Amino acid sequence: MELTLIILGFTFTLFSFLPFLKVPWWWVRVMDFPRLHIAVILTVIVAAYSLQYATWTTSEIAMIALWVIAILNEVRYIYFFTPLARVEALRSEKKKPANAFTMMIANVRMVNKKHQEFLKLALKEHPDILVMNEPDEAWHESVRKEFDERYPYSIKKLLDNTYGMMLFSKLKLSNSEVRFLVEDGIPSFYTVVELESGDKFDLYTVHPQPPRLMKDTETREAELLLVAKMVKKTKVPSVVAGDLNDVAWSRTTKLFKQISGLLDPRVGRGFFNTYNAYIPLFRYPLDHVFYDPAFRLLGLRRLEKFGSDHFPIIITLNYEPEREEEQDVPVAEPEDHEEANELIQEGLEKGEENNREKKNVQ
Template identity: 40%
Template structure:
C-alpha cells in the first residue's frame, strides 16, 4: 500500500508541476485543464492516507504534506470560478442602472458530425437570442439554420474541417469580416452589432485549434491567435480613451480550446483588459457534454467594462460534445468594474516565448 500511495502522490505532484513550465507541448498544456479533477484526487489521496496508514513513516508524511500543497494550489486556480469569489462583472440592476440597452447571445459548438439540429432549434425557439453563434458548423448545419427567418443578418463560413463558423443576428451587422489569422483553415469573425440606435458593440468570434494529437503538437497556434487579438484590443482601447469612455464596447466569444484558468487565458485577459462574466458565478463547464467526470469551461465570453450581466447559463445538451452557453448582457457604460488581473504581474517570459514564435511572426494582425 505504501508503494501505491507513493506512486499516486508522485503522479499528482508531477501533474501539478509540469504546467508551471512555459513549454507548449500538447501533453504539458493538457494538464492546465483538469485542475479540479487533480484537486479532488489529491484530497481523496489525503483521506486514504489518513484512514489507512497515517503513521507509516517519514516518507509518506512528507508525501502527505506535498499532496496537501497540491490540493490547495490546484484549488487556488479554480476558486475565482466559484460563487465564493467576488463577481468580476456586476449583475445588472434596473433600479440602480436604469433602463439600459441589452441583448441575449447563445454560442454553440454544434459538433460537425452531429446530424440532429432539432435540439438546438428548439433552444433557439425557447430562449429567442438576439445573436446566435455556431462553431463547427458546415454546409449541412447552414442549410438547417438558414430556416431561422427572423435572423435577417448573417455571417457564414461553412467548412467541413471542424472549424466552420456562423453568426445569425436579429440585430444589424456591419463592418463584417472573416479572417484567417494564424492557420489558413481556421477562421475567426468580427462585426459591429447595432444593439439599439446609436449603441454599437464590436463582436469577435474565435475558435483556434487545440493542442492535441491529430491537431497541433503544441499550443503555439492557439496561444498566438488569442494574444494577437488581446494586443489589438488593447491598442484600440488605449488609442480611443477620451476620459468619458473606456474605449470601444467589445465582446469576445467562442470555443477557445482553453480553460478559464490557464496561463494563456490569463494573459489574454491581462493584455486585453476584458472581464470574465463567469468569475464569481461558477465554472459553466461546456465540454465534455459526454463525460460528466471530465468537464471544463472551453466556451467563453469576455466583455469590456461597459457591460453588466443579466443572465448567464449553460444550456442543455443538443447532441454535441459541447453544451451551448447563453449570456444576456446590459450595456451600462459605467466603466467602473475592474479585473483581478490588473494587479497581477504579466508573465513576460511566457508572453515573449509565444510572440517570438514562428507562428506569431507569420500571423495576420486582427482587425478591431
Template identity: 40%
Template sequence: MRIIEFVVTFLGFFMLIPTIASLTRFDQWWVRGFDFPRIQISLFILIILVSTFFTYEYDATLHFVLSGLLVLSLIYQVSKIFPYTVLSKKQVLSFKGNDPEAIISILVSNVLTTNKQSDKLIALVKKKEPDILLTLETDKRWEKELEVIEPQYPYGVKIPLDNLYGMHLYSKLKLEDIEVKYLIKGDIPSIHGYVRMNNKKRIKIHCLHPKPPSPTEDPTSTNRDAELLLVGRDVKKDQESVLVFGDLNDVAWSRTTRLFQKLSGLLDPRIGRGFYNTFHAGHRLLRWPLDHVFHTRDFTLIELARLENIGSDHFPMFIKLNYEPRAEILQEEPEEADEEEKEWAEEKIEEGHPTEREV
C-alpha cells in the first residue's frame, strides 16, 4: 500500500469515530464532545472522501467499504446540522410590525470572568437597549462595573460567584415571583420566575447556565443533561408563555437539546436561519452555538443576531420577539418525545440527583 493511500485510509477510519461515538448514549465528556463540532467534522469527512476518489483505484474491498462508510457518516453529520441552515424550513415565523407593547428583547452574554473589557458590553447594551440582559460568569467585580446600567434596569437578580457560574439578570420590565434555584449542583444557580411585558402579559422565564462536560469542568454530561431535561419536562407550555435562555453549554443539534425541545414544546428561532455560533469567539474555525433562546409558539421573531466580540470567549446573542397569541395556530410544535425518549430523560434527570423537583 502506498504511503498516501495508507494515510487516507487511516484518516478515513479515524473520522468514523465521531459518528460512532454520537450513536452511543455514553455520557463521558470525550464522547459527548463529538456533538459540538459537527460542522467541522462534516468538512473533514468530505475532504477525506474526496481524497479517496483521487487516491484509491478501487481494486480492493476495503476501498469500497471505507468510502461507503464515509458517505453514510457524512449524511449522518449533515442531517444533524441541516435544520440550522437557510435551506431548511423556518421553525419560527418572522414579524415585520413594530408594536412596542407586544415586543420583548433579550441580550444574553457570557462575559468571561477574567475579561476586563466591561466597557464593550456596556456600550453594546446602550446600543441594543434590550428589555432583559442576562450576564453569565459575572462576579463581584463585574457586578460593580455594571452598576452604570442599573438606572435603566430597575429590576434585577444578582448572583455574583467566583466559580465561573455567577449570573446577573437586569430588566426594564417588572420581574415577579423570582426564585434562584440550584437544580442539580449546589454551586450552579439558575433563575426562574416571571416578567411582565408592557402589554401586561406575564411570561415565565428560565435562565440557565449548566456545567459543560469537559476534563476541567465535569467528566460526564449527566449534570448538564439532567438540568436541561428537568426544565424541559416541567415547562407548562399549555398553561403559560415561556422563555428559556442562557449559555446551555450544549449545541442545538445534540440529542439532549433536541429532546429538551420535544419535552418542552418550545421553538428554536435559529432553525432555518443559521448556526449563530457563539463559542469560541477567539477561534474562527472552532465555533458552535452554545448560547440559546427558546420560546413558546405565541412568539414570532423580529430580530436574531450574534453581536460583536466584547473580549469574552463567547459572542453575545440578541433576540427581539413579538408576542402574538394567534401565531400558535400557524407555528408547528416540535415533534413530541416518544415513550423511550421520555424514559431516557427521566433516567438522566434521576442520575443528576435533582435538588428541586419543580421549576
C-alpha cells in the first residue's frame, strides 16, 4: 500500500509540473486539462498516506511537502474560475439594455445523428447569432430550411473532416470571410456584425486542432494567437468564439487574452464545462467566448446536451462603450509578444508541413 501511494503521488506530481515545459508536445499540453482532477487525486493520496502513517521521517515530510506544492500548483490555475476569485467581466447595470445580442456556440459533433434534438434546442433559445462547429452536408440539410428562414445572414463552410463551420445571424453581417489561417481544411470565420443601433463589432469564430495522440499543438497555438493579433489591430470592438480545444486556464489561453486584450466572462463565475457531455467526471471548458471591454455581460449559460459530446453555451452581451474603462483589460508584456511570435512561426511552419503531407497523400 505504501509503495502504491508513493508511486501514485510522484506520478501525479509529475503530471502537475509537466505543463511548465513550453513545448507543443501533445502528451505535455494535454496535462493542461485535468488540473482539478490532479489536485483532487493528489489530495486523496496525501490524506491516505497521512492516515496510514502517524509518524514521518524527514524524507517523508519532504515528499508530502512536494505533493502539497503540486496540489497548490494546480489550484492556482483553477481558482480563478471559481466564485472565490474576483470577477473579470462586469455585468451590465442597465435595467433595459437597448444594445444587446445573444450568441449560441455549439459543437454539434459531425457523427451525431440527433439533428432534430439540436434543432429543437436552437429554436427554443432563438439566439441572434448561432455558431455551429463540425457540421457536414448532412447537418446542413437537416437545419437549412428552418435556419435560412429565421436567419437572413449566414456563413457556411461544410466539411467532412470534423472542422466544418456554419454561422447564422439575425443581425446584419458584412465583409464576411472564410479563412484558412494555418492549415488547409481547418477554417475560421471573420465577419463584421451590425447591431440594431448601427454600432458594429468584429466577430471571429475558430475551431483549431486539439492535442491528441501523435498530434502536437503548434497549429492550435498559432491560429489562436494570429486571431489575437488581428483583434488587437482592429479599431472596433471584437468578439472571439468557438471550440478552441483548449481549457480556460492554459498558458496558451492566457497568452491569447494578454495579446488580444479580451475578457473571459467565466473568471470569478465558474468553469462552465462544455466537454465531455458523455462523461460527467471528465469535463472541461473547451467552448469559449472572449469579448472586448466595450461589452457588458447580461447572461451566460451552459445548455442541455442534445447528442453531441459537447454542451452548447449561450451568452448575452450589451454594448456599453461609455463604460469600458471600468473593466480591467489583460495586458501583454514584451516577453509575451516575443513568445507569441515564436509560437506563431512554429505553428505556421508545422501547418505548411501538414499541408504538404495532405497533398502528397492525395
